[in-house]
Amino acid sequence: MDAMQQPLPVRAGTEAGPFVWKKRLKSLSAWLFVVPSLVFFTVFHWQPLLSGLILSFYKTKGYKAVEFIGFRNYVDVITNSVFQQTFYNTILYVFWSLLFGFFIPIAIAIMINEVRRGQSFFKFSVYFPGMVPGIAAALLYASIFEPGSGGILNALIGKLGIAPSNWLQNSHLTIPLIVAVMTWRGFGSTAIIYLASLQGVNHELYEAAALDGAGIWKRIRHITIPQISSIVGILLILQIIGVFQVLYEPLTMTEGGPNNASMSLSLLGYQYAFRYFRIGESLAIGGITFVILMIVTIVYYRLNKAIASD
Amino acid sequence: MNKRKAWGLIPLVALIAASAACSAKNDGNSGASSNAASTAAASGSPEAKNVVFDNGDWVKDDDKQLPQYEAWKTALETEYPNIKMTPDYYPYDVNTFLPKAESGQLPNLFSTYFTEPDKIINAGYAADITSFMTKYGYDKAVNPDMLKLVTRDGKIYGIPDSGYYMGIWYNVNLFKQAGLLDDKGVPKFPRTYDELAQTAKIIKDKTGKFGFFFPTENNQGGWQFMNIAWSYGAEFEQQEGGKWKAVFDSPEAVEALQYIKDLKWKYDVLPDNALVNIDDGFRMFGTDQVGMAFATTDWKNNPVNDYKMSKDAIAMSAVPAGPKARVALFGGNLRMFANNASPEQIDAGFKWTKIIGKSPDVDPDSLKGLEDKLASDQSQNRVTGVHGLSPWVNKEKTDAENAIYDKYRNVNLDLWNDYMKNEGVTIKPEVPMNAQELYKQLDSVIQAVLTDKNADPKTLLDKATADFQKDYLDKAN
Numbered sequence: 001m002d003a004m005q006q007p008l009p010v011r012a013g014t015e016a017g018p019f020v021w022k023k024r025l026k027s028l029s030a031w032l033f034v035v036p037s038l039v040f041f042t043v044f045h046w047q048p049l050l051s052g053l054i055l056s057f058y059k060t061k062g063y064k065a066v067e068f069i070g071f072r073n074y075v076d077v078i079t080n081s082v083f084q085q086t087f088y089n090t091i092l093y094v095f096w097s098l099l100f101g102f103f104i105p106i107a108i109a110i111m112i113n114e115v116r117r118g119q120s121f122f123k124f125s126v127y128f129p130g131m132v133p134g135i136a137a138a139l140l141y142a143s144i145f146e147p148g149s150g151g152i153l154n155a156l157i158g159k160l161g162i163a164p165s166n167w168l169q170n171s172h173l174t175i176p177l178i179v180a181v182m183t184w185r186g187f188g189s190t191a192i193i194y195l196a197s198l199q200g201v202n203h204e205l206y207e208a209a210a211l212d213g214a215g216i217w218k219r220i221r222h223i224t225i226p227q228i229s230s231i232v233g234i235l236l237i238l239q240i241i242g243v244f245q246v247l248y249e250p251l252t253m254t255e256g257g258p259n260n261a262s263m264s265l266s267l268l269g270y271q272y273a274f275r276y277f278r279i280g281e282s283l284a285i286g287g288i289t290f291v292i293l294m295i296v297t298i299v300y301y302r303l304n305k306a307i308a309s310d
Numbered sequence: 311m312n313k314r315k316a317w318g319l320i321p322l323v324a325l326i327a328a329s330a331a332c333s334a335k336n337d338g339n340s341g342a343s344s345n346a347a348s349t350a351a352a353s354g355s356p357e358a359k360n361v362v363f364d365n366g367d368w369v370k371d372d373d374k375q376l377p378q379y380e381a382w383k384t385a386l387e388t389e390y391p392n393i394k395m396t397p398d399y400y401p402y403d404v405n406t407f408l409p410k411a412e413s414g415q416l417p418n419l420f421s422t423y424f425t426e427p428d429k430i431i432n433a434g435y436a437a438d439i440t441s442f443m444t445k446y447g448y449d450k451a452v453n454p455d456m457l458k459l460v461t462r463d464g465k466i467y468g469i470p471d472s473g474y475y476m477g478i479w480y481n482v483n484l485f486k487q488a489g490l491l492d493d494k495g496v497p498k499f500p501r502t503y504d505e506l507a508q509t510a511k512i513i514k515d516k517t518g519k520f521g522f523f524f525p526t527e528n529n530q531g532g533w534q535f536m537n538i539a540w541s542y543g544a545e546f547e548q549q550e551g552g553k554w555k556a557v558f559d560s561p562e563a564v565e566a567l568q569y570i571k572d573l574k575w576k577y578d579v580l581p582d583n584a585l586v587n588i589d590d591g592f593r594m595f596g597t598d599q600v601g602m603a604f605a606t607t608d609w610k611n612n613p614v615n616d617y618k619m620s621k622d623a624i625a626m627s628a629v630p631a632g633p634k635a636r637v638a639l640f641g642g643n644l645r646m647f648a649n650n651a652s653p654e655q656i657d658a659g660f661k662w663t664k665i666i667g668k669s670p671d672v673d674p675d676s677l678k679g680l681e682d683k684l685a686s687d688q689s690q691n692r693v694t695g696v697h698g699l700s701p702w703v704n705k706e707k708t709d710a711e712n713a714i715y716d717k718y719r720n721v722n723l724d725l726w727n728d729y730m731k732n733e734g735v736t737i738k739p740e741v742p743m744n745a746q747e748l749y750k751q752l753d754s755v756i757q758a759v760l761t762d763k764n765a766d767p768k769t770l771l772d773k774a775t776a777d778f779q780k781d782y783l784d785k786a787n
Binding site: 061062063064076079080081082146147148149150151166168169170171254255257258259260271273274275276277 | 404405407408411412429430432433434435526527528529581582583584585587746747750753754755757758760761762773776777780781785
């Protein structure tokens with residue numbers, strides 16, 4: 001690893017000599033390790049991102065830029081009659097996912113952390129749904145939520161004497177149910193990250209608190225939460241970013257219906273591109289999503305910094 | 311070089327290897343065109359250039375028609391030794407088309423349907439095949455209405471393969487259980503949409519199965535709604551003073567949407583799940599869960615192939631009449647060539663089309679393909695010998711084809727005759743402007759009336775019409 005710590009030969013151009021070349025050679029292996037990631041990020045992340053942003057300002061034919069049209073694609077998608085509802089839906093996805101999915105992994109991680117026996121079993125159980133492929137989980141739940149008396153969930157609640165529900169086809173329930181499926185699949189991996197963070201907390205703190213007579217709630221409030229607060233913040237932002245781009249769950253479970261009740265921004269972008277071959281508009285949706293998420297992230301970090309400096 | 315540096319080279323070597331692998335794949339894919347362009351056979355004539363023809367017009371590995379396709383491949387390669395055909399099964403799918411087209415991975419020849427060429431041509435993904443259409447006589451032989459759908463600015467981009475007008479499918483098993491067969495064992499076809507609703511209700515009451523299937527996803531709901539709405543007297547787009555106007559907020563359109571709503575809430579004959587597409591329809595129809603559905607002839611073997619439905623359990627009639635008219639939507643299938651296909655590959659595609667019996671020629675060789683196909687279908691107990699619209703206008707060709715259909719027919723013609731005669735039905739093509747976007751808009755309102763008992767068809771259509779005008783037609787005007 002010491003090769004990685006070598007200073008980069010930034011001044012080499014002005015003082016070329018055997019010493020500098022030796023230094024350059026020394027850092028060569030470090031660069032060689034970096035190059036694959038650099039190429040990977042350039043080819044698969046930055047270049048598409050940049051090309052996409054540029055193309056969103058053009059009239060397109062397939063993926064070819066035909067004519068620079070400024071913000072017209074953006075204006076077109078924002079003024080489209082489904083955009084407003086889609087934008088609102090996307091915020092609803094985030095709201096419900098925070099409501100369902102933000103505290104549960106923290107609580108589960110704390111509970112597993114407190115468990116003294118069978119911790120591995122609980123870790124596995126919690127992580128297990130995360131191993132189910134996403135599309136498979138979405139299709140599985142779509143069949144569970146099948147409306148009518150023949151649906152699996154309706155048949156089960158029918159045994160309890162409860163009337164069948166339309167589940168995903170009730171426009172008020174569609175988004176919460178899709179988010180419930182996303183949470184079911186995703187909370188385990190988040191809980192494991194919290195757990196890893198919790199297990200890094202110095203046990204002496206707990207022992208000292210216990211000696212001072214602190215109960216479990218006081219220990220959680222004064223030790224656990226402050227110790228994992230930075231990871232909580234990062235996972236909050238990641239969750240917002242992830243859910244804001246929700247695509248395949250509504251695509252496979254409802255196709256954005258009924259009557260666009262579960263249409264998300266990413267699904268709208270997907271439909272612009274794949275169904276109508278309107279690449280410019282699709283990329284404009286991507287650009288809008290990108291800007292919103294960037295603003296959210298910047299605001300979060302600014303707030304966080306302000307709070308920390310207080 | 312010391313040991314540490316040697317280790318350091320590993321990632322670079324891996325990277326170079328990966329790049330080499332990528333470029334090798336690219337070379338493989340571009341091989342077809344480079345082979346075609348660079349390698350010449352001994353004679354040196356353009357006809358004799360060696361060509362690798364990447365054919366998407368193929369079947370799945372487990373398809374029973376595979377031996378037939380293999381035989382056609384052998385026939386093509388034997389007759390034209392300079393052509394080497396690579397099977398590259400590609401069923402057209404909106405989810406995969408764009409990435410394949412953009413990355414140059416489309417097969418040279420692929421099949422699609424008439425709802426698609428507009429956007430494919432607009433995006434520049436289809437090759438101009440005008441000279442080949444002229445050379446092989448398709449331009450004169452193909453039904454001009456079909457040819458119009460694949461022509462843009464005087465250039466032709468597709469070979470129409472088969473046409474259809476919508477009809478209604480009947481599940482004979484459920485009709486039998488419901489006591490709705492006549493003396494000859496033929497379903498009593500409903501002649502009006504009201505009769506269709508009544509028939510669907512009888513099926514639901516007598517069998518407990520759903521009377522009618524109506525899709526609502528993937529723009530298919532809007533697409534099928536056209537048949538009903540036109541028959542109720544509704545129109546969708548009109549040109550006034552050179553400008554396009556959305557006009558489906560009419561009382562007729564409202565009445566048609568109310569009809570769909572009634573199928574759910576008054577007659578209760580539709581499946582419980584209101585978010586369904588045609589694949590769900592095949593499943594439900596093929597497994598005796600649904601009595602009737604809108605259908606086209608080119609779907610006739612989907613339930614037979616995929617759900618082991620008996621070929622004798624399907625019947626088909628012309629669409630019912632509405633209060634104002636009796637209209638069926640016109641559609642069909644076509645073949646297109648990828649924009650990166652070389653002239654030699656396109657030529658090979660036309661030769662393939664002839665081998666499988668889909669060329670306008672009437673000689674025995676050209677008819678053999680159709681005969682082979684029907685013989686193969688018949689031997690596999692697929693529905694054989696019934697058809698929709700012929701793509702040809704030359705009588706000699708259609709007569710010759712009809713004779714072959716008659717020869718290999720393996721179903722009771724009484725079950726299909728009503729559809730094939732299609733008497734009293736007006737056939738209409740898709741609306742000229744933004745048809746897919748219109749279908750999407752209609753999908754949404756159909757979903758709304760099927761999932762919300764209190765949804766008001768008029769309010770929904772007023773909004774949908776205003777939105778469609780603002781989002782699409784105003785921009786086109």
